[in-house]
Amino acid sequence: MAGPDLINPPELGPPAGFSHAAASRDLVVLGGQIGSDASGRILAPGDLVAQFGRALENVAIALRAAGSSPELALKLTYFVTDVAAYRANLKPIGQSYRAVFGKHFPATSLFQVSGLFDPEAVVEIECLALRRVA
Template sequence: MKVTLDNPPTVAAPFGDRFAHVARLDLDGGALLMLAGQVAVDDDGEIVAPGDAAGQATRIFEIIRQVLDAHGATFADILHIRTFMTDLGDLPAYGAVRRALFPAAPAGNPPASTTVEVSRLFLPGAVLEVEVTAAVSRRTTPKAS
C-alpha cells in the first residue's frame, strides 16, 4: 500500500497550499482517489460565475476532470460525489449539469451521492463545493507533478 498526496500541475494550486487536491491510495490492481472539495475558481483563484449554480457546477467538474485525468481516471471511475450547496433551491440547476455528466440507467449508472445545504462556503460568491472518491481498477501512475 502506498499513499501519495498530489497537486497536479494542470490544476491551479490549492489556496494557501494548505491541502492536496487528491489523496491517492495505491492498492493491488488499482488505486483509490479521494479528491478535496473543489469550488469554481479560475487559474488565479477567482470565483467563476458568482452565485450561478449551473456555471459553477460546470467549472467544478472541469477541475475534477483535470485532477482525475492526472491520475489516469475518468468520470466513469467515480464511486461517490459529495456536494455542499448554500441553497438547495439551486438543486435543479446543479442536477442538470450532473445528469449530463452522469446519465441514469439505461444509459449509465450514476455514482453514489450525498448533497447537503450549508450556511456558507469559504469563498464569497461560491454556492457549491464538490468532492469525489474514485477507484481506478487498472494500474496507472500519477502524471508527473
C-alpha cells in the same frame, strides 16, 4: 508501504495547505472542487449552474491527473449554499453533469451548508474514485 500520491494539477487553483487529490493503490480521494479557474478565482459569482458545471470539470481534471476518470467515480458529495436553487435548476445542472459523467451515476449525497471557504463559491464537490493501476 509508501505514502499516498498527492496530486495538484496546474489546471486547478493553487493549493494552499491542501492537495486537490490524494491516491493510494487503487483509491483516489478528491478534496472539494469549486467553480474556479486555474488561478483559483470563481468564474461566475452567484451562478449555481455555471459554478456546478465548472466544479464538475475540475473534478474530472483532478481525477485524470490522479490516474482515474469520471466513470470510475464511486461517490460524489455536493455541498451547496442553496438547495432550493439547486432544485430549481435540476435540468441545466443535469446537462452539466452528463457532459462530464455521461450516464454514470455513482453514490451521491447533497448537503446545504451556510457557507464555503471561498465566500463567492456556492457549490463544492468531493469525490471518491477508483484508480487505474498497472
